[in-house]
Amino acid sequence: MSDHFSQVSAHYFTSRPHYPKALFEWLPGLCPERQQAWDCGAGSGQASSDLALHFKSVLASDISQAQLDLLPENPKIFTRCTSAANSQLPPDSVDLICIAQALHWFDLDAFYLEAKRVLKKEGLIAAWCYGTPIIGDEHINQLFQDFYQNGVGAYWPPERKHVENGYTGLPFPFARLSSPNFELREKWQLEQLMGYVQSWSATARFIQQEGYNPVNTLRTALAELWLSEITVIWPLTLLAGRAAS
Template structure:
């Protein structure tokens, strides 16, 4: 399988600056499962979701196509990390109560991934996929500058897959018995340096740098600095989640 690796080159930054998902999201997912024996966190990245799932499931298998990303994941006695692509997990058939994919399913070869799900999920097992887009900044001037950076500066450097995120996976083929998931969001209070560190992890930022040989965040920082207060700024990422049950 072809693995679209856009994040290995800055795996350390990814682990440091990506926001964390709310604990309530994982508690709700666990409540929907008839059993909580084994869960697969697919495209785990730095293991953020995998560690949270370990609070609710006996065993977590966390895979990613990037060995560099997995090297940044924290060790946990209930989490087993493996280098594997989504479409060929190597997991035993009919062994999973839940499969989760956080901010990554848009990179997959979807038909092959769904075939793998049908192989590894137990009857009545669940699939949960979720994504988030550009953060909402509480400061209007800063929010406008960020939207310009996202939609104009980087416009030519977002891949087509990003459009699936922008629509909250609404256009994604989802052949499962769908559940109504609660609305969740992530919130942080960040300094300008932390926001820039996060924006550096964007795949489009990395492609801009590769194409032009300059970091566009330097210009963004120059324009944001006069508007940045002395303290931290609140930013919010609404999460869109789709959850479906596997029924033969």
């Protein structure tokens, strides 16, 4: 698993969209017990805080200590800088494993062995991702999609293709559950969108390789068009299943 986000951890913490509350009402409702949740690949805790509303204890793990350091303090959340294959949790101890926007970075064979080791008999595992957002202004959306595909398109890590494909090419060796449709939805000013783009792994790689920030070019292109808050939508892809395979 590669660390693509330590260098953009501040942008990731402040600028990523919020997951829908309905998601965190649906998932715990499927768990027979709500003692222990594991937010694997937690980043700066975008899912951890919501999980803590429903579970007695939440482990937020990530390979980036810089990301974990930004997670808001919560007595129900404990952090661990470790790989997805090494939770250090006891066997048969976890009611819910969540992998939010991170499964495509994992060594899946090793992670799935660990997930099956720590999940309780009726434990639940849920992995989700969201791809390129849809901007609620046609002209702005066209410029944004062009930036995604052509501006920084060559700088996306190869694992990004799994997000674009909605995880259809990834194995998921669990008893699958059908799920409702969820989406992320925000009303953003231009600078909020720019902060989000600044948090991309592709943006970080572009700056590292080219020596300048491509977000400035996008900001200039959109500045005269962005007159107020605009709705931004990310359709969410969810894989959910039971421990039994």
